[in-house]
Amino acid sequence: MQSALEDTTARTLDIEDVTVRYGAAVAVDGVSLSIEPGEVVALLGPSGCGKTTLLRVVAGFVRQVSGRVRVDGTPIDHLPANQRNVGIVFQNYALFPHMTVAENVAYGLRARGARGPEVAATVNRFLETVQLGGFRDRLPRQLSGGQQQRVALARALAVEPSILLLDEPFAALDRNLRLDMQIEVKRLQRALGLTTILVTHDQDEAMSVADRIAVMNKGKVEQFDSPVAIYDKPQTLFVNGFIGSSNLLGGKIDTIENGIATVALDAGAVLRLPAPSGVGAASAVLLSVRPEQLTLSSIAGPERWRIEPGLSLPLGGQLIHEARTTDGTTLKIAEPRLAAPKGLSRIYCGLSPDARPSLFPRST
Amino acid sequence: MRFRQLREWQLALPLALAFTALFLAPLLLLVGVSFYNDDKISQPGFASWLKFYGDPFNYKVIGDTLLLGVKTVCTTVLIGYPLALVYLDLSARLQKVLLFIIVMPLLLSVVVRTFAWIVVLGHEGVVNSVLMSLGVISEPLKLLQTELGLVISLTQIEMPLMLLPLISVMSRLDPNLRDASAALGASRWRTLFTVTLPLSMPGLVAGCLLVFASSTTAFISQTVIGGVRLIYLPLVIWQQSLVVYHWPLAAVASLSLVVSVLSVVAALSWVGRRSGGYIHG
Numbered sequence: 001m002q003s004a005l006e007d008t009t010a011r012t013l014d015i016e017d018v019t020v021r022y023g024a025a026v027a028v029d030g031v032s033l034s035i036e037p038g039e040v041v042a043l044l045g046p047s048g049c050g051k052t053t054l055l056r057v058v059a060g061f062v063r064q065v066s067g068r069v070r071v072d073g074t075p076i077d078h079l080p081a082n083q084r085n086v087g088i089v090f091q092n093y094a095l096f097p098h099m100t101v102a103e104n105v106a107y108g109l110r111a112r113g114a115r116g117p118e119v120a121a122t123v124n125r126f127l128e129t130v131q132l133g134g135f136r137d138r139l140p141r142q143l144s145g146g147q148q149q150r151v152a153l154a155r156a157l158a159v160e161p162s163i164l165l166l167d168e169p170f171a172a173l174d175r176n177l178r179l180d181m182q183i184e185v186k187r188l189q190r191a192l193g194l195t196t197i198l199v200t201h202d203q204d205e206a207m208s209v210a211d212r213i214a215v216m217n218k219g220k221v222e223q224f225d226s227p228v229a230i231y232d233k234p235q236t237l238f239v240n241g242f243i244g245s246s247n248l249l250g251g252k253i254d255t256i257e258n259g260i261a262t263v264a265l266d267a268g269a270v271l272r273l274p275a276p277s278g279v280g281a282a283s284a285v286l287l288s289v290r291p292e293q294l295t296l297s298s299i300a301g302p303e304r305w306r307i308e309p310g311l312s313l314p315l316g317g318q319l320i321h322e323a324r325t326t327d328g329t330t331l332k333i334a335e336p337r338l339a340a341p342k343g344l345s346r347i348y349c350g351l352s353p354d355a356r357p358s359l360f361p362r363s364t
Numbered sequence: 365m366r367f368r369q370l371r372e373w374q375l376a377l378p379l380a381l382a383f384t385a386l387f388l389a390p391l392l393l394l395v396g397v398s399f400y401n402d403d404k405i406s407q408p409g410f411a412s413w414l415k416f417y418g419d420p421f422n423y424k425v426i427g428d429t430l431l432l433g434v435k436t437v438c439t440t441v442l443i444g445y446p447l448a449l450v451y452l453d454l455s456a457r458l459q460k461v462l463l464f465i466i467v468m469p470l471l472l473s474v475v476v477r478t479f480a481w482i483v484v485l486g487h488e489g490v491v492n493s494v495l496m497s498l499g500v501i502s503e504p505l506k507l508l509q510t511e512l513g514l515v516i517s518l519t520q521i522e523m524p525l526m527l528l529p530l531i532s533v534m535s536r537l538d539p540n541l542r543d544a545s546a547a548l549g550a551s552r553w554r555t556l557f558t559v560t561l562p563l564s565m566p567g568l569v570a571g572c573l574l575v576f577a578s579s580t581t582a583f584i585s586q587t588v589i590g591g592v593r594l595i596y597l598p599l600v601i602w603q604q605s606l607v608v609y610h611w612p613l614a615a616v617a618s619l620s621l622v623v624s625v626l627s628v629v630a631a632l633s634w635v636g637r638r639s640g641g642y643i644h645g
Binding site: 059060061080081082083084085086087088090092094095096097098107108111112155156159 | 538540541543544545546547548549550551554558559562563
C-alpha cells in the first residue's frame with residue numbers, strides 16, 4: 001500500500017532571527033535557519049538549550065517576541081496553531097486516550113470538515129502505511145510504545161501537513177525499536193518529501209536521521225552543518241565537546257608559516273597543523289582530537305608525547321585506553337580491539353596519520 | 365514479625381466498627397422507628413408511611429428538593445467548569461492563590477456563610493442597593509425566601525465541592541493533548557468538547573455527586589435563606605422530629621430523602637463509570 005506515499009510538493013522553512021523570552025529568561029536568542037524542501041534538520045542540544053521552544057514556535061504553541069517563520073516564503077507567524085497545517089509527533093505521542101486508533105487518525109481530517117467514506121479511506125490508507133491496519137479499533141493504552149508511535153505518526157501525516165515536527169519522538173522507545181522506528185520515519189519522510197524538524201538530545205539519532213544538524217546551546221545555534229562536518233570540523237568548543245567524545249590538550253602556537261601552525265603542546269610534543277582563523281603566533285590554544293585519532297607507540301619522537309597508561313576497557317569492537325599526560329591531562333585513546341598489540345609498553349602517544357584535530361583559541 | 369500476621373483487613377477494623385456504630389445502627393434504627401403508627405412509638409404498623417405518601421404535598425416537597433439539587437448542580441457546573449479551565453492556564457503562583465480562594469468557603473462555618481448571604485441578598489442588601497443606584501431596577505428584588513436566592517447562595521457554598529475534584533482530574537490531563545488537537549487543525553471549542561470535556565468527565569461527575577448530595581441536604585442554608593415558605597425535605601424532617609415530635613413520620617421523611625438522593629447519586633455514578641478510566645490510558 002504505497003498509495004499514501006504520493007509525492008507532495010515539499011516546502012521550504014525559513015526561521016529568521018527568532019527570539020523567545022519567558023519572563024526575563026531568553027529561551028531562543030536570535031536563531032536563523034533555512035531549511036530546504038524535503039530536508040530533515042535536527043535541533044540537537046542539551047536540555048534547556050531552546051530546541052523544543054523553537055519547535056513550538058514553528059508549531060504555533062509559543063509566540064516569539066521577534067523574528068519570522070516562513071513556509072515557502074510566506075510568513076505564518078500571524079496564524080494560530082490550528083491553521084498552520086503542521087504535523088507534530090510528541091515524545092509521549094499525546095494520543096487521545098478515549099479514542100480508538102482509527103478515531104485518533106481521523107481526528108485531524110474531521111477537524112478539517114472531512115466526513116464519511118473519504119475519512120475512512122484516508123484513515124485506512126495511513127494505518128496500512130504504518131502497518132497497523134489490524135489495530136484500528138484498539139484504544140491507545142492497548143498498544144505497545146512502538147505501535148503508539150506509529151499511530152501518532154499516522155495521525156500527524158494523515159492531514160498532509162506542509163511541515164513535519166518531531167519532538168524527541170524516539171526517546172521513550174528501547175534501543176532496538178528506536179533504530180527500527182528511525183528507519184521507518186526516514187522512509188516515510190523521504191517518500192512524502194516532507195520538510196522535517198527533529199528535536200533531539202541524542203547525537204547518534206541526529207547523525208543517523210538528519211540531513212543537517214543545528215547544534216544549539218543557551219538559545220543560540222552554535223553550528224548548522226551536515227552530520228559529517230559537525231563531527232569532523234566542529235566550529236566551537238561547545239560543539240566539539242557535545243558531539244562524540246574528544247580529548248582536549250593545552251598548547252601554544254610558536255609560529256605560523258603558510259597557514260601551517262607549529263603548536264607546542266603542554267604535554268611535551270611539537271605538532272604542525274593547519275592554522276585556524278582567529279589565532280596568531282604566541283596565542284594559547286586547545287587542541288581537540290577524537291579518541292580514535294590518537295595512537296600509542298613504544299618509540300619516542302618529536303611529535304609524540306609521553307603518557308602514563310591507565311585502564312584499558314573493551315567496548316564492542318574497540319579497546320579504550322585511559323592515560324595521563326605529564327601535565328596531568330586525562331586522555332582517552334581508542335583502537336580496534338583485534339589490532340592492539342599485547343605485552344608492549346607503549347608509553348608514547350601521537351596523532352594517527354589521518355587525524356583531523358581542531359584548534360580552538362584558549363581563553364585564559 | 366508479629367506485624368506480618370496482622371491481616372490487612374484488620375487495619376480497617378476501627379473504621380468498620382465506627383461505621384457500624386455511628387452509621388449503620390442508627391440507619392437501621394430509623395427504619396425500625398418508621399414502622400410505628402404513633403408519636404409515642406408504641407404501635408407497630410404502616411400508618412406513618414401511608415400518611416406521608418398519602419399526602420400529595422409531600423411528593424411536591426420531594427420533587428422540589430431534588431429539583432433544588434439539580435439547579436444547584438447546573439449553576440456550579442456552568443460557573444465551575446470555566447473556572448477550572450482558567451485555573452489550568454494560570455501560572456503555578458496564581459494557581460495557589462485561586463485554589464486558596466476556592467477552598468476558603470470550606471474554612472468558614474456554614475452558618476456564617478449563610479448569614480453573609482442574607483446581607484448580600486436582603487431587601488436593602490448589597491445586590492439590591494447596587495442595582496437600584498445603577499438604575500437597573502426601581503424597587504428591590506425579592507431574593508431572600510425565593511428559590512433563586514437559595515440557588516445563588518448554594519452555588520457559592522457548594523462551589524469547592526465541584527471545583528476540587530474537577531481541578532484534580534483536569535490538572536492530570538496531558539497538556540500535549542490540547543496542543544496535539546490544535547496542531548491537527550481543531551479550534552479551541554472543538555478541542556474543549558472532543559478532548560478536554562470527555563477526559564474530565566470523571567472529575568465533573570464526582571463534583572456533581574458531591575454538590576447534589578450536599579445541596580439537597582443543606583438544612584441550614586435552605587431554612588435561613590429559603591425561610592419557612594420554601595419547604596424541602598430537611599425542613600420537614602426537622603419539623604416532624606423537633607417541633608411536632610412525631611418521630612415515625614420524621615423517620616419516613618428521612619428515609620425518603622436518603623433513598624431519593626441516593627438513587628440520583630447512583631444514576632450519576634453509573635454515568636461516571638461509563639465515561640471513566642481514560643485518565644491512565
